Amino acid sequence: MVYSKCMETTTKRKRRVDRNHIIYQITCEPTGETYIGITVARGRAYKGSVDIRWQGHLYHANIENRPYPIHQRIREHGDGAFSKEILHIVRGKTEAHSLEKTLIREKNPLLNVECTSRKILRTAN
Numbered sequence: 776m777v778y779s780k781c782m783e784t785t786t787k788r789k790r791r792v793d794r795n796h797i798i799y800q801i802t803c804e805p806t807g808e809t810y811i812g813i814t815v816a817r818g819r820a821y822k823g824s825v826d827i828r829w830q831g832h833l834y835h836a837n838i839e840n841r842p843y844p845i846h847q848r849i850r851e852h853g854d855g856a857f858s859k860e861i862l863h864i865v866r867g868k869t870e871a872h873s874l875e876k877t878l879i880r881e882k883n884p885l886l887n888v889e890c891t892s893r894k895i896l897r898t899a900n
Contacts, residue, residue, distance in 0.1 A: 793867050796815055796865050798861075799828070799861050800812075800859070801845065801858070801859050809885065810887055811875060829857075
């Protein structure tokens with residue numbers, strides 16, 4: 776049953792580009808190594824959003840057995856050996872990814888793939 780002509784037509788909503796993004800840091804407590812990542816904020820539950828992303832890291836490490844440094848440390852030390860913290864909440868995807876790259880360059884977190892490959896390149900030269 777149609778109550779108005781508006782219900783007959785469907786239009787696709789434009790995807791939002793101004794969502795909040797969370798830049799977070801994971802620290803492997805036994806080694807002190809860090810990882811900087813980004814995730815989309817789900818509402819205002821910022822900590823919960825980082826926790827959901829952390830579950831993704833655990834899945835990639837333990838189920839998919841990915842070879843990346845963060846996943847190797849998770850397998851070595853277990854998920855209880857890590858702490859998570861929110862570094863920034865940024866509005867807009869472009870701005871958030873730009874800030875994440877800047878933080879990775881500045882802090883040089885050893886568990887990020889970019890930093891690991893830069894380290895290998897420096898020692899090879």
